[in-house]
Amino acid sequence: MAAKKLNIKDKYRLLTRDLDWDFSYEDRKQAFPYEEFEGIKITDWNKWEDPFRLTMDSYWKYQAEKEKKLYAIFDAFSQNNGHLNVVDSRYVNALKLFLTGVSPLEYQAYQGFAHVGRQFSGVGARVACQMQSLDELRHVQTQIHAMSHYNKFFDGFQEFSHMHDRVWYLSVPRSFFCDARSAGPFEFMVAIGFSFEYVLTNLLFVPFMSGAAHNGDMATVTFGFSAQSDEARHMTLGLEVIKFLLEQHEDNVPIVQKWIDKWFWRGTRLLTIVAMMMDYMLPNKVMSWKEAWEVYFEEAGGALFKDLARYGIRMPKYAETIEKEKEHISHQAWWTFYTHGHAAGFHTWIPSDKELDWLSAQYPDTFDKYYRPLWELAKEQEAKGERFYTSGLPQLCQTCQIPMLFTEMDNPNQNSMRDSVFEDERYHFCSDGCKDIFDEEPEKYVQSWLPVHQIFQGNCGGPGVEDVLSDYYKMNVGVDNMDIKGSPDEKRWNEWKGIA
C-alpha cells in the first residue's frame, strides 16, 4: 500500500513545531538570553503562523530549481558576451554601485537572520529566520557571480568588499545594517524583516530590475528576480512578525510603533541612492522614482498600514515629509555625486538633453524650477573645458551618514540642518527624522564611524584626498572615478561598438 501523502499543514506541523523540545534541566531563559530586554512580551509562541508553511525539504527542492535556472542563464550570458548587449557604458555604473553598496547588505542580512534564527525561543520563527538567512547568503553569492562577468570588462568592480567597509557613501548602507544588527532580535525583525523587506526592497528589486531588463542586462534582471522570488516569502515573514507582536500583548504596540517610525525613516534615507539609480543611471527609463514610490510605498504601504490600523498602528512618523521628498531626492543625490565624481568609485555624467526633457516631464513641479538650471550650468562649464569637481569634503549626518545634501521640503533652496548637544559635544543631522533617532539613543550614535571625520582625524591615510582614494579605498584613481567622458570604460566600449 502506498504511503499516504501528507497535506501541507500536517507536513509543516511535523517538520517545524515537532522539531522543538522542552528544557528539562536547563533554564529556557538562559538558552534565549536576548528575548526580554527590549521590553517585548510574548505570551504564547504557538500562536505564530507561517502562511507559506514551507518546510525544509520543499525549501531545498525549490531553491535548487531556482539556482539551476539562474546559473544556466549566467552561463548563456557569459558565453554570448552579454555585456555587449547593455544599452551603453553608462548603465554599468549602476551595477558598480549595486555590487559595492547593496550586495554586501545581503551578507549582513544573512548574518543578522542567522543570529535571530538562533535567538527566538519559538520554533516557527526560528525555522523561518534560518531559511531567510540561507536565502540571503544565496543572494550575495549569485550577485557576485553575476557581476564577476562585468568585472572582466569594466573598471570599478574589483574591490567591492574592501570599499564597502571604508568608502564615504558606502558607509550609508553599511551603517544601516550595522545599526539593525546591533539592536535586539525583535527590533532587527521590525527593521529588516518588516520595514525594509515588506515595503522598501520592492523599490530596489522590482522597478529597478525591470529597468535592468529594459536596458539589455540579462544577468542582472535574472539574479534580481531570482532573489525577489525569495523576497515574497521574506515579506510575508515580516508582516507575520508584526501581527504576532501586536497580537501577543498590548504593551508591544508603542514599542513596535517607535521602531516603525525609526526604520521607515532610516530606510527612506537609504533608498535615496536607488532613487538616483532609477532617474539618472538607467539610460532607458521604465518609470520615474516618483512613480515607483507612489506604487510601492504610497499605494502598497498605504494598504498595509490601513490593515494594521486595527492594532493601533499608524503610518510612520514624517510620512508627510517623505511624500514631498519623492519630487527632490534623486536630483539632489545625483548632483552631489556629479560634483564629487572624483571621489566616487564609478563614473558620473551630465544627463543628455533627451534625459533632461524626460526629467522635466516626470517632475513638472520641481525639475525645471530647481534642478534643470544646475545641469544647464554644468553643460556650460563642461563646454568651456571646466568640468566642475568640488574640492571640499561634505559634512555627514550623524545618523544616516549621508552628506548634508537634502533641502527643506517647504523651501528647496535651503539646506536642511539640525543639531543636538550630548555630553558637551554637538552632533549634526540632515533632518528631523535623523535627529529624533539620535536623541532616542545618543549613546549608540555617538559611536558612528563617519568617513569624513575619520579622514580628517588621519585614520584613512593621506594627507591628500587622492592618497585616501588610492591607498585606503583601493580605487584606481583616474580609471574608476571621474566623468564617463574620456574614461577607459567609455574608450573600450566605443572600440567594441565601432563608435568613432
Place this chain on the structure above:
Amino acid sequence: MSKVYIALQDNDESRYIVEAIEESNPDSTVIHQPAMIRIEREGRLVIERAVVEEKMGRDWDVQELHINLITLGGNVDEDDDQFVLEWKQ
C-alpha cells in the same frame, strides 16, 4: 478596500498562472512591464490549483508558485488547493 497585488516573472509557466488568475478573479487588472507581469485586484485574489492544472495540462503544486514569484502585497494564506492574498480591513 485596498488592492492586493502579485508580480510574476514573464515566462512560459507564468503565462498559464496569469490565465488561471484571470479566470478565478474576473475583475483583476493585468499589467505587463519589462520582464514581469503584475496583477492587482481590490481586496482579495485567489490562485486555484485546479484551474492552473487545467491551463497547464499537468499536475501543479501550489508551492511551485515560489519559483516565478517576484513580489506580492496582502495577507497570504496557502494550502494544498489554493493560494489567497487578502486585505482584511
